[in-house]
Amino acid sequence: MELSTGRGPEGLSGRTVMVTGASSGIGAAAARLFAAQGANVVLMARREDRLRELAADIGAAGGTAVPVPGDVTESADVERAVATAVDAFGSLDAAFNNAGWGMMGTPLHQLAEDAYDRIMDVNVRGVWNCLRHQIPVLLSQGTGGAIVNTCSTAGQFATGAVAPYVAAKHAVLGLTRAAAAEYGDQGIRVNALMAGSTRTELIEGALREIPGLEEAAVARAVQKRLADPEEVARVAVWLCGPESSFMTGAAVPVDGGCSAV
Structure with a gap:
């Protein structure tokens, strides 16, 4: 049976994947994992030095990655990253739209x-920009593809993050489900990664500034700990691959059990 996933039996090997927010945390971990599976990775983030360092590390490990510095809130920057994927590797087969920004502790x-x-621009407009430039390429290729948008447990309930962040992540989930419904019959799968509290650069900074934040952040989680970025990234890679071929429009929790209670 031929599966409409945009991938053959080789999985992600030889496919091209775009990763935003790739300069650190979940995005950087995912980029390394995609490359380890043989994918060509297009790295997008604002910090050019971090991207070039990551691309060099991936290359030294035998992988292939191209850095494309840019801001997801700028449509032209996203368009350039998508074009780079096609120009450099001949296609765009999957995307992990991971860039985000938030705050905690302010009523x-x-x-x-x-x-x-800034919260709404990065989290909502950023995903919107990515979808509206990635989807036309996937449609034009006629082979389908997979898109994963980093959401958050904040996309389902208030988490202690500031209110606009909670609203923004609800919007990301809405965009994900709408895109899944609109393009599913053309072989494009779109899922949301509902990440729980993770030791990203942003969270680590907040932990240093807000006493007692770590205890509060893990209080709801069954596992009572923060995730390592790679633990979350593994699920994003799986959602972009053929093993998840019958999943679209899903809100996939990677949250240590927060959504179970």
């Missing part, structure tokens, strides 16, 4: 307008 009524704008 809704005290949050500045510029913080609200």
